[in-house]
Amino acid sequence: MVGMSLLRSAAAFAARLGPLKAGNNAAHIITRTIPRTDKVAIRWGHGKKMFVVKPSDFYDRRFLRLLQYYILLTGIPVVVFVTAVNVFIGEAELAEIPEGYEPEHWEYYKHPITRWIVRNIYDSPVKDYEKMMAAIQIEKEKADMRLTQLEVRRQMRQTGDGPWFQVPTLDKELIDHSPKASPDN
Amino acid sequence: MPKDFDTEAYPEPPRQTPVVDKQTALPNPALILSKVFYYTVDLPVTTFRDTIDSIRSKNKLVYYHQKFRRVPDLTECQEGDYPCYYEAEMQWRRDYKVDQEIVKVVQERMRACQQREGNSYEQNCTKEIQQFHEVTKNFQSRYGDLGAYASAKKCLMKQKERMMAAQAQSA
Numbered sequence: 377m378v379g380m381s382l383l384r385s386a387a388a389f390a391a392r393l394g395p396l397k398a399g400n401n402a403a404h405i406i407t408r409t410i411p412r413t414d415k416v417a418i419r420w421g422h423g424k425k426m427f428v429v430k431p432s433d434f435y436d437r438r439f440l441r442l443l444q445y446y447i448l449l450t451g452i453p454v455v456v457f458v459t460a461v462n463v464f465i466g467e468a469e470l471a472e473i474p475e476g477y478e479p480e481h482w483e484y485y486k487h488p489i490t491r492w493i494v495r496n497i498y499d500s501p502v503k504d505y506e507k508m509m510a511a512i513q514i515e516k517e518k519a520d521m522r523l524t525q526l527e528v529r530r531q532m533r534q535t536g537d538g539p540w541f542q543v544p545t546l547d548k549e550l551i552d553h554s555p556k557a558s559p560d561n
Numbered sequence: 562m563p564k565d566f567d568t569e570a571y572p573e574p575p576r577q578t579p580v581v582d583k584q585t586a587l588p589n590p591a592l593i594l595s596k597v598f599y600y601t602v603d604l605p606v607t608t609f610r611d612t613i614d615s616i617r618s619k620n621k622l623v624y625y626h627q628k629f630r631r632v633p634d635l636t637e638c639q640e641g642d643y644p645c646y647y648e649a650e651m652q653w654r655r656d657y658k659v660d661q662e663i664v665k666v667v668q669e670r671m672r673a674c675q676q677r678e679g680n681s682y683e684q685n686c687t688k689e690i691q692q693f694h695e696v697t698k699n700f701q702s703r704y705g706d707l708g709a710y711a712s713a714k715k716c717l718m719k720q721k722e723r724m725m726a727a728q729a730q731s732a
Contacts, residue, residue: 466617468624484627491622505651509644516643 461488571673629655635713653713660700667696 465488473479481502482495499507532538583589632652638645671693674686702723707715 463613464616465620466613466622468622471623471625473625473628479625483624486624488622491624509647512643512647516641 458489570670572677574677635717650713653716657704657711660704664696664700667693 467488468486468491480495481500482491485491485494528538529540532540629652632648633645635646635649635653638649667689671686671689674689675682678685703720704711704716705719707719
């Protein structure tokens, strides 16, 4: 073992002295480490390429790449569309209502996309108002009917001449009025 | 270009440009800067606007302010007539919004006046300030502490309280 270390140090020394000599390169000598202390980069150019040991950022970068892709996939068409609408169609201008003219319900909005949505997708505000009033009327009628039903119950229970709260009893004709053998029958 | 603001409510202060009395042969840096600003910012922006307007001039859209019909008030509704209550409530809400906007406009006028007059606003803006005080006092007495769940009924009750207080005071 001592002989091995001697050989190794001798090979290192020989390699240091003459690296280009035939017998001195790493492939032939036992040792593979040749410290080349005289050929270190002295001019600080782009620097020596280092392998920096850090945890993998592949997954983070992949996530950000995919996020960017999926956002821009619909984002860019939407932006292009809205810009085209603003440039080519443009917003509406305020005007006085002409005499005898009733504007449609979408003609009260400024931006053309809002106008389109109100025209094709939403109901007109008149219709919404009427729907609300119809709902209120239905609820009012339901409440009124419930109150009258309570009143009717009260009356029928009290006076007893209505169809409700009738208790079925046996027929009067079934009573046997003939005199019995014993008095308490 | 859209219609500019109402020039009577927001009068422009008189121009104070001094008479040009050039006594040196050196160029005027203010003039140079204004020309630079004009050529780098003003002209491109104006040409851009004009091109866009010329593209847009083919389809001109208009929009209007909606005018609502007046419907019977909360005081004119029968008791238990819920659709009438609903219509009165909606009308009251619209009126509330209009009143809020009126207060904002009056406030804006007072602020513009103060900005225009500078340090002598207390004596020069008396009309705007007095109008602002009046409008806000009325708004406060009518819609003052109704809160976020304000409704026509609550406002009516507040009015009743006001009338009772006025009667108690006069009697």
